[in-house]
Amino acid sequence: MGPEKITLAAPSPSFRLRCKSLNSLRLRRIFDMFDKNGDCMITVSEISQALSLLGLDADTEELETMTQSYIRPGNEGLTYDDFVSLHESLGDTYFGFVQSEEEEQQESDLWEAFKVFDENGDGYISARELQVVLGKLGLVEGNLIDNVHRMIGSVDTNHDGRVDFYEFKEMMRATILPSS
Known part of the structure; x- marks a missing residue:
């Protein structure tokens, strides 16, 4: 039995909050929880640790691939703005949420x-x-x-x-x- 793959189920209401300011508040809290060493950057290792604590075993290489295009050159991880961009991209890709x-x-x-x-x-x-x-x-x-x-x-x-x-x-x- 190998590591579990992360699969996306039905969209969580908290993932695709419609209110940008509340979404920003929650994303900031999540970012800060992932940022274990407090350097204002989330590394793939920190994401992996956080997912593991949630009971999700993620393949480090897959996480690296998923986040790499959002990490700015010269950085070792995602800044908060990078994290927001990744979140928005995942929301658009998996949930296609459009609001009137x-x-x-x-x-x-x-x-x-x-x-x-x-x-x-x-x-x-x-x-x-x-x-x-x-x-x-x-x-x-x-x-x-x-x-x-x-x-x-x-x-x-x-x-x-x-x-x-x-x-x-x-x-x-x-x-x-x-x-x-």
Whole structure:
């Protein structure tokens, strides 16, 4: 039995996020996780280690081939900008994602609404942030933190105690978008 080949299944919603600023935030976090030595560059070895930790055994030569055209001459690995280019290329190649102007506007509007709640800009709505916004709106639901935790729990699909943009977007679509 040889090493497992990486095969792509159905596209993950997190891979092809429509909101560029959120996508950028998540890509930055992924890049920083892969960059084990903190030199602002991801080598093939670091990518291989990260994939291995995820339970994916990748052939180093295949990774080298896949990333080589994105590594700038003189560099030993991918810079963040190179990593973004690789990610976009994979998205276009494997998922062919195209979004209409109306969808882009809806996404932008949802992102702006999300940012109202995400006061510290970390990409998540915490119970404390939700409580503050509810208080500013004069809503009594925010008076007790237990109420706020229940509200978060009702939309927190990954059970991390916070609401990310994807969870917020799904909640908003279920709540405000008209049914057809």
